[in-house]
Amino acid sequence: MANRVHVIDSHTEGEPTRVVMGGAPDLPAGTAGERLEHLRRDHDGFRSAVVCEPRGFDALVGAVLYPPHSPGAVTQVMFFNNVGWLGMCAHGTIGLGATMLHAGQIEPGRHRVETPVGDVVMDVKADGRVSVENVESWRAQAGVTIGTERHGVVHGDVAWGGNWFFLVDGCGMDLSLANVGRLTDYAWDVRASLTRAGITGDDGGEIDHVELFGPPTRPDAHSKNFVLCPGREYDRSPCGTGTSAKMACLAAAGKLADDAVWRQESILGTLFSGSVRSTERGVLPTVAGRAWITAESTLLLGSDDPFREGIRA
Numbered sequence: 001m002a003n004r005v006h007v008i009d010s011h012t013e014g015e016p017t018r019v020v021m022g023g024a025p026d027l028p029a030g031t032a033g034e035r036l037e038h039l040r041r042d043h044d045g046f047r048s049a050v051v052c053e054p055r056g057f058d059a060l061v062g063a064v065l066y067p068p069h070s071p072g073a074v075t076q077v078m079f080f081n082n083v084g085w086l087g088m089c090a091h092g093t094i095g096l097g098a099t100m101l102h103a104g105q106i107e108p109g110r111h112r113v114e115t116p117v118g119d120v121v122m123d124v125k126a127d128g129r130v131s132v133e134n135v136e137s138w139r140a141q142a143g144v145t146i147g148t149e150r151h152g153v154v155h156g157d158v159a160w161g162g163n164w165f166f167l168v169d170g171c172g173m174d175l176s177l178a179n180v181g182r183l184t185d186y187a188w189d190v191r192a193s194l195t196r197a198g199i200t201g202d203d204g205g206e207i208d209h210v211e212l213f214g215p216p217t218r219p220d221a222h223s224k225n226f227v228l229c230p231g232r233e234y235d236r237s238p239c240g241t242g243t244s245a246k247m248a249c250l251a252a253a254g255k256l257a258d259d260a261v262w263r264q265e266s267i268l269g270t271l272f273s274g275s276v277r278s279t280e281r282g283v284l285p286t287v288a289g290r291a292w293i294t295a296e297s298t299l300l301l302g303s304d305d306p307f308r309e310g311i312r313a
């Protein structure tokens, strides 16, 4: 592992992203999926060095870039967090677009990006606004009932939006920052109950994101959410893959027509706007938001540092 890792940090509607611009592990050529397997197997210490304390913090999402496999793409990206690797991350893709623009690596416009779960397109505007044409998303199970340990019976849908989500309408608590501790506890209980009950996404995919919905606070939003990510951190943005999963559920229920705009508010009161195009299985979602660059820095990974690989749980 390199001793110096150059990063650019940003936040997308409040949710942080750290893009590795130099110092990533050398990997053989391959698809994003193949390279992800290498990273998982051989370089997990690089993940934790970049996003975990003392150089990062639990809410931070990292992105590491490699040359693309398909000729039309501008880059390959693998996203990661405090506990592992993600399939796709839409707030992170918005951050990636703003970061590559800031670094002079791309011009405003449409750019194809390879992720381990499929190609996405980022449409980058000069002011840091980015819309992401995400991977196909669909509702896999509707109206699933689970018995939780501490919060009684909970009903929700299972959907794919680039990661697996369990979506719950109305948890009986206000979706406000004052309630983050209780919301986290609730969503964590739901996630553990899904695991205990053996409820998964298609092909046994682990449901590692739980999304709670309530009425919006902003007059321009349709709904507000609280999203708990795999490492027990909540998404400060409305979660782009979670918004994709939500729109797939709405479309499956006949509540969202093609090209109608869906505005999803986050727990912080920030907004993503989205829309869908129907497919045979579900929808092709687009999610738009803005990112702001917050830092450019070099992480130092001293070879005698006991926390060279970060503080790992």
Ligand code: PYC
Binding pocket: 015, 061, 088, 089, 090, 091, 092, 229, 235, 237, 238, 239, 240, 241, 242
């Ligand atoms: O925006 O897709 C997203 C996301 C996933 C995890 C955190 N943010």
